[in-house]
Each structure stands twice: as C-alpha cells, then as structure tokens.
Amino acid sequence: MARYASILETIGRTPLVRLARLAPPDVNLHVKVEAFNPMGSVKDRMALAVIEAAERSGDLRPGQTVIEATSGNTGIGLAMVCARKGYPLVVTMAESFSLERRRLLRFLGARVVLTPASEKGSGMLAKAVELAETHGYFLCRQFENEANAEVHSRTTAREILDDMQGEPIHAWVTGFGTGGTLKGVSRVLKAADARTRIVVAEPDNAPLLGSGEVQPQGVSHPRFRPHLMQGWSPDFISPLTQQAVAAGMVDEVVPVAGEEALRLARELARKEGIFVGISAGATLAAALEVARRAPAGSHVVCMLPDTGERYQTTPLFAGIEDEMNEEELALSRSTPGFRFDTPAAAPAPQPSATPAVRVAAAQEATSDAEAEQRLDDYLAQAPVVMFALAWCEFCWAARKLFDRLGVDVLSVELDSPACQVGDMGVRLRPVLARRTGAPTIPQIFIGGEPLGGCGELFEAWENGSLGERLAACGVAHDSTARIDSRLLLPAWLHPRSAEA
Numbered sequence: 332m333a334r335y336a337s338i339l340e341t342i343g344r345t346p347l348v349r350l351a352r353l354a355p356p357d358v359n360l361h362v363k364v365e366a367f368n369p370m371g372s373v374k375d376r377m378a379l380a381v382i383e384a385a386e387r388s389g390d391l392r393p394g395q396t397v398i399e400a401t402s403g404n405t406g407i408g409l410a411m412v413c414a415r416k417g418y419p420l421v422v423t424m425a426e427s428f429s430l431e432r433r434r435l436l437r438f439l440g441a442r443v444v445l446t447p448a449s450e451k452g453s454g455m456l457a458k459a460v461e462l463a464e465t466h467g468y469f470l471c472r473q474f475e476n477e478a479n480a481e482v483h484s485r486t487t488a489r490e491i492l493d494d495m496q497g498e499p500i501h502a503w504v505t506g507f508g509t510g511g512t513l514k515g516v517s518r519v520l521k522a523a524d525a526r527t528r529i530v531v532a533e534p535d536n537a538p539l540l541g542s543g544e545v546q547p548q549g550v551s552h553p554r555f556r557p558h559l560m561q562g563w564s565p566d567f568i569s570p571l572t573q574q575a576v577a578a579g580m581v582d583e584v585v586p587v588a589g590e591e592a593l594r595l596a597r598e599l600a601r602k603e604g605i606f607v608g609i610s611a612g613a614t615l616a617a618a619l620e621v622a623r624r625a626p627a628g629s630h631v632v633c634m635l636p637d638t639g640e641r642y643q644t645t646p647l648f649a650g651i652e653d654e655m656n657e658e659e660l661a662l663s664r665s666t667p668g669f670r671f672d673t674p675a676a677a678p679a680p681q682p683s684a685t686p687a688v689r690v691a692a693a694q695e696a697t698s699d700a701e702a703e704q705r706l707d708d709y710l711a712q713a714p715v716v717m718f719a720l721a722w723c724e725f726c727w728a729a730r731k732l733f734d735r736l737g738v739d740v741l742s743v744e745l746d747s748p749a750c751q752v753g754d755m756g757v758r759l760r761p762v763l764a765r766r767t768g769a770p771t772i773p774q775i776f777i778g779g780e781p782l783g784g785c786g787e788l789f790e791a792w793e794n795g796s797l798g799e800r801l802a803a804c805g806v807a808h809d810s811t812a813r814i815d816s817r818l819l820l821p822a823w824l825h826p827r828s829a830e831a
Contacts, residue, residue, distance in 0.1 A: 339411075346829065376487065398475075403436070406436050486533055517529045537558045546573065702758045713739070715806060718763055
C-alpha cells in the first residue's frame with residue numbers, strides 16, 4: 332500500500348468490477364464502485380475539486396465558512412475536505428433525507444440546517460443562498476460549478492478508459508443529480524469514441540429529462556414527483572445537466588421504478604457482494620436494460636454512486652430485523668451450548684402474513700367529471716381505499732399500520748406512471764380535497780366515507796374508532812394487536828427535538 336500525506340490523496344482510483352451473476356452471460360457489465368472513496372461516495376471527488384478551485388481563484392478565504400445544499404453525499408464529502416483543510420462547514424438539507432446522513436455530517440464537524448420536506452431540493456438550495464448572502468459564507472454551487480464536471484473529466488472518465496485498456500465501450504450508464512458526473516465523463520468518453528452511448532437513468536414517476544419539457548426558471552420542474560432515489564433527480568434540471576443535454580451528450584433516457592432500484596441494490600449485495608445504496612440499484616436497473624439489448628461481447632459500464640450504509644432508515648432495509656427470526660432461533664436451538672435463550676423459552680410468534688397492497692392503475696381521462704367518476708369507481712372497488720404517493724413517508728406509515736392489522740388496502744398511487752396518463756393523478760387531487768376538506772395526502776376512505784390522513788388514521792386506531800369502522804364494513808382485522816402508532820412514523824420525526 333502507498334503512504335499518503337492526507338486522506339484527500341485517497342480520493343478516486345475506484346475499482347471497475349465485472350458482474351458475474353447479475354449480468355447477461357454474453358455481455359460484459361462493469362460497475363464503477365464509488366463507495367471505495369474515503370467517505371463512501373462519488374461526491375468526494377467533486378467536494379475536493381470545488382474547494383481547491385475556490386482556493387486557487389481566491390473565492391474561498393482561509394478560515395471562511397463553506398456552505399452547500401445537499402441530500403447528504405456532497406455534504407459528507409465536503410465535511411471530510413473541510414475538516415482536513417480547516418474550514419467550518421454548514422449544510423442545508425431537506426428534513427426527509429435519511430438520519431444517517433445528518434449524523435455523519437455532524438460527526439465530521441459540520442452544522443446541519445434542516446429545511447421543510449415540502450420545499451424539496453429547491454427549498455434547501457434557496458436556504459443555502461440566503462445564509463451565504465447573510466453571513467458571508469462561500470457557497471459551493473455544485474449544480475452549476477464547472478469544477479464539479481472538470482474533476483470527472485480529469486479523473487473518473489480517465490480511470491474508466493485506462494481500466495478498459497482500449498476495449499470499446501458500448502454504453503456508459505449514470506443517473507443525474509448535479510449533472511457533474513454526467514457532463515464531465517460523457518464528454519471524455521465521446522471524445523475517445525463517438526460510438527459510446529451515454530445513457531441517463533431517472534425515476535419513472537419523475538421524468539424530468541424523459542418528458543422533454545424545458546426547465547422553468549427558478550421553480551420546480553412540472554414533472555417532478557417525490558421519488559425514492561436520494562441524490563438522484565432533484566426537483567429541477569441543474570445547469571450542468573442542461574449543458575450536457577444541449578451538447579448532444581445524452582443518447583438515451585431510461586426510466587427506473589423505485590421497487591426495481593430496491594430489488595437490485597439488494598441483489599448486488601446478495602449475489603455479487605457489492606454493498607451500495609438505492610441510487611446505485613436504480614442505475615444498475617437501467618444498465619441491465621441496456622445490456623440486454625447490447626450486441627454479444629459488448630462492454631457496458633455503470634456508475635454505482637455510494638455505499639448502502641447511509642440507507643438503514645430507508646425502505647432499502649425494510650424487513651431487515653434486529654432480532655433473530657424463527658429460522659435463526661431454530662438454528663440456535665439445534666445445538667445445546669451458547670444459547671441466546673433458555674431451552675424452556677417459548678418460541679417467538681410467527682409474524683402475521685402481510686396482505687399485498689394492491690396498486691390501482693389509472694387510465695386516460697379527459698375531464699373533471701371523469702375524475703369524479705374515477706374516484707367513485709375506486710371507492711366502489713374495496714372497503715378500504717387509500718389515495719397515496721408512492722414514496723411519501725406518511726403514506727408508508729399508514730400502510731405499516733394496515734399491514735400490522737392484516738387489512739387489505741386498495742392503494743391508488745397518484746404519482747405513479749399509470750396515474751400520470753392524462754394527468755389523472757394531478758386532477759384527482761382537487762376532487763379529493765373537495766370530498767375530504769383537506770388538500771393533503773394520504774387520504775383514507777373506509778366504507779366509502781373519508782377518514783382523513785395518516786394522523787387521523789393513527790388517532791382513530793388509538794381511540795378505538797378505527798376498529799369499529801372496519802368491523803361495520805365487515806373488514807377483518809387483528810383487534811388484539813398492540814401497536815404504538817407513533818413508532819410507525821418516519822424515523823426523522825422521532826428525534827426532532829434533539830436533531831432540530
């Protein structure tokens with residue numbers, strides 16, 4: 332191993348790994364594992380580049396506070412760089428991002444200023460700008476800073492070409508967030524071989540690039556919807572991404588479903604031994620689609636942006652328990668020594684079966700009257716209907732309660748690709764608001780009558796009225812269940828007083 336004068340010298344030179352079990356057998360699918368960077372993500376590269384460029388230009392003075400808006404990975408990289416170089420760091424972050432990211436940032440010495448989840452990425456960026464202007468901080472401006480793209484041209488792209496040793500690259504697959512990786516790598520790969528296809532993946536329910544709609548100035552993109560992939564696709568198309576598209580660098584945009592991103596992140600761990608986050612699973616989903624269409628013998632390269640460790644409070648780890656399950660308990664009891672329990676201990680109860688949550692498909696609609704009729708049609712299909720958003724944490728919390736009670740729910744996901752046909756998901760919102768008297772989501776109906784949202788659902792469970800309404804509609808449920816509904820809420824709500 333080499334000896335380094337600073338942790339910053341270890342950034343980059345991440346491995347390119349050929350997949351053995353997940354890729355089509357006749358295609359070479361290589362993944363660039365950016366979790367090998369010291370802080371576990373591709374953003375370490377950009378963090379160092381932005382700070383050093385600002386030092387060279389004089390925009391960043393010795394001891395000046397650095398500030399940036401980030402979903403986590405950029406902030407964590409900046410925290411490492413600032414810690415080593417002696418700059419104070421402030422990070423603005425939407426409150427809905429995973430708790431691990433906040434804790435890592437604070438562990439590294441950064442201050443974290445949370446912004447309302449409802450204001451999305453543009454809200455946390457606006458807060459960073461406001462704080463920088465008020466207090467004289469250096470704002471990194473990762474979404475437009477050319478140093479972000481330049482470092483990927485100088486390092487990431489060159490590493491890929493060097494590792495491929497002259498082999499032609501059929502396609503390079505990446506997500507986009509700031510656009511730095513996309514712009515910086517694509518221009519080098521295209522210059523080396525114009526035949527290399529640049530494929531960009533994005534959430535299927537937030538098709539910002541795929542829609543072809545221009546990014547409005549200063550506001551959220553009209554096709555943005557909340558999605559699962561943290562760090563992927565903020566609610567706007569960044570200037571760096573727009574520049575890459577305008578330069579003709581993007582050959583294809585592939586939509587990826589959140590469920591597929593989760594599945595492939597888990598499959599990478601269990602079949603390839605590569606531990607990555609949700610955005611990496613999503614990028615791999617797009618790369619596999621490209622690989623399945625590629626000529627035999629082709630080489631496809633896929634970016635894996637970060638490690639999976641900072642996703643433990645997200646759906647990626649849903650179903651991963653802290654305690655032994657029945658199979659593990661049985662294994663423990665199969666030999667007499669070093670038992671976690673006593674031989675006389677009663678077996679742990681089997682978890683009750685969780686009913687499948689049925690997701691309703693939407694068809695094209697042309698009028699508000701039709702939206703009213705569609706709402707009535709959904710309510711007629713099942714005694715318990717929830718109008719939800721696919722990746723809304725309060726919708727997840729409501730689903731958890733129904734799952735624990737064994738209640739089958741018809742879930743109409745208003746931001747799903749199906750509900751975007753004819754803008755039905757958007758047009759159902761005012762209809763729901765008129766019926767319920769509230770504009771928020773989720774909205775839950777029992778027996779065709781509105782119950783309310785997540786808060787009202789939990790209150791009804793605590794006071795017993797939920798059980799009465801379910802019984803009145805003939806809906807079977809576990810009336811003996813003991814559930815503290817507060818623990819079903821998003822994890823970031825629990826320590827609010829300590830974290831705020």
